[in-house]
Amino acid sequence: MNTHELVILGSGPAGMAAAATAAEHGITPVVIDEQPAPGGQIYRAIETTPIRDRKVLGADYWHGRELVRGLRDTRIDYRPGTSVWQLTRQRELGLLHEDRAAMLQARYVILATGAMERPFPIPGWTLPGVMTAGSAQILLKSSGVAPASPVVLAGTGPLLLLLAAQYLRAGIPIAALLDTTPRGRHLEALPHLPAALRNTGTLAKGLGLLRELRRAGVRQIKHVSALRAEGDSQLERIRWQCADSNDWETLETSTLLLHQGVVPNTQITRALECSHDWDTRQLAWQPRLDDWLRTDIEGIAVAGDGGGIVGARASALQGHLAGLGAAIALGRVECEQVRQEEAWLRRRLARETAIRPFLDVLYRPANRWRLPDDDTLACRCEEVTAGEVRRMAEMGCRGPNQTKSFTRCGMGPCQGRMCGLTVSELLADANHQSVAETGYYRLRPPFKPITLGQLARAAEEAE
Numbered sequence: 001m002n003t004h005e006l007v008i009l010g011s012g013p014a015g016m017a018a019a020a021t022a023a024e025h026g027i028t029p030v031v032i033d034e035q036p037a038p039g040g041q042i043y044r045a046i047e048t049t050p051i052r053d054r055k056v057l058g059a060d061y062w063h064g065r066e067l068v069r070g071l072r073d074t075r076i077d078y079r080p081g082t083s084v085w086q087l088t089r090q091r092e093l094g095l096l097h098e099d100r101a102a103m104l105q106a107r108y109v110i111l112a113t114g115a116m117e118r119p120f121p122i123p124g125w126t127l128p129g130v131m132t133a134g135s136a137q138i139l140l141k142s143s144g145v146a147p148a149s150p151v152v153l154a155g156t157g158p159l160l161l162l163l164a165a166q167y168l169r170a171g172i173p174i175a176a177l178l179d180t181t182p183r184g185r186h187l188e189a190l191p192h193l194p195a196a197l198r199n200t201g202t203l204a205k206g207l208g209l210l211r212e213l214r215r216a217g218v219r220q221i222k223h224v225s226a227l228r229a230e231g232d233s234q235l236e237r238i239r240w241q242c243a244d245s246n247d248w249e250t251l252e253t254s255t256l257l258l259h260q261g262v263v264p265n266t267q268i269t270r271a272l273e274c275s276h277d278w279d280t281r282q283l284a285w286q287p288r289l290d291d292w293l294r295t296d297i298e299g300i301a302v303a304g305d306g307g308g309i310v311g312a313r314a315s316a317l318q319g320h321l322a323g324l325g326a327a328i329a330l331g332r333v334e335c336e337q338v339r340q341e342e343a344w345l346r347r348r349l350a351r352e353t354a355i356r357p358f359l360d361v362l363y364r365p366a367n368r369w370r371l372p373d374d375d376t377l378a379c380r381c382e383e384v385t386a387g388e389v390r391r392m393a394e395m396g397c398r399g400p401n402q403t404k405s406f407t408r409c410g411m412g413p414c415q416g417r418m419c420g421l422t423v424s425e426l427l428a429d430a431n432h433q434s435v436a437e438t439g440y441y442r443l444r445p446p447f448k449p450i451t452l453g454q455l456a457r458a459a460e461e462a463e
Helices: 013-024 064-071 133-143 158-169 185-215 267-271 312-329 335-353 356-362 386-394 400-407 420-431 452-462
Strands: 002-009 030-032 077-079 082-087 092-097 100-111 115-117 130-132 151-156 174-179 224-230 237-242 248-252 256-260 262-264 276-279 284-287 300-302 377-379
Touching: 002 013, 013 030, 013 064, 013 100, 013 312, 082 267, 100 312, 100 452, 130 133, 133 151, 133 158, 133 256, 151 158, 151 237, 158 174, 158 185, 158 256, 174 224, 185 335, 185 356, 262 284, 300 312, 312 335, 377 386, 377 420, 386 400, 386 420, 400 420
Parallel strands: 002 030, 002 100, 030 077, 100 300, 130 256, 151 174, 151 256
Antiparallel strands: 082 092, 092 100, 115 262, 224 237, 237 248, 276 284
């Protein structure tokens, strides 16, 4: 088994920045990337996107080119198209590339696995034609693919506004934007505005997106309190209700894009049994990290949105900080030698993340969107409804692992990624306990599918 000083999982802003910093300090990092090219989700297909008009995707997207150039440094061992099916607490990694499995040992590991979209379970969300805004944006960036007919966007959060603006710039009509932000949320976020003014650039971008949508005449419906997707074999129409009205409105459409924020991807840190905390502001689990972004498992750190949602620019700064921490841990530099660099990174990071409390409160999804009705599917893979989860609570299930045993909820191909938060919150609500007390799925490798034949060949080659 080959041993490497540093292995970085993911090539989004955090992973690319970590690799560049490590290389500057004499380390040859191995960057494992499941995607065929660098960029992660935010800078997806930045080297190959067919969208050549830079205005369509915006300046923030093209900012990623500088990070990608850094990853192409010959001192960095970049391995695209490679998935990780195992990582142990002893930092042994199982990799799969082109049908070939292999093992390698790392002295230090940085997890830069980023975020995933929060589940948005509504009636009809499994119909063809209903997808997440993040998935739609990936199609736009990587293939230039977009809906042919007017699209409806529904939910809350900056990504929804950004995608709407990108669609408009690309000439894609928007039938309506249904805003599920509850009434009064702006007043709740107001106390955090003074701190957010430290990052006026991000605030200005958000206001600019809102102005762009208004100028384009996009139909925006505020305070949506109920939403259904309907159709026989595919999406045909949506129905919604606003908080100040008992009437239902209907709109025919073949494409509905849902979004209510992103949450840290903690699948690997959960499988490693790192300590996690429930963040009541972001409504998500986060691995417990120290000042150098290290978990409570020796030699394993987390940088970027996988440790708590901070955004692309802050993720890159965290990547630089994690790379610096790796260089210190591996004995390449002393703390005193990089004190100035460390202080500069921390100051920039503090300014960049000053806006997070404001955004977290403003776009915090309401309970009605996180606790679906009984007849709504909570687990798409195993077709388990929210009502079945609640019945498990009535039978005495206090946490998701016991519920999984009775219902198979969380045992499908997504391994709980799409239902984990929903199930934990449903059980917490039904049992009148906190989400922290309720807990999360117990996860185990393999993280990605691998065949017995691939494992056998890897074992033979290791002998």
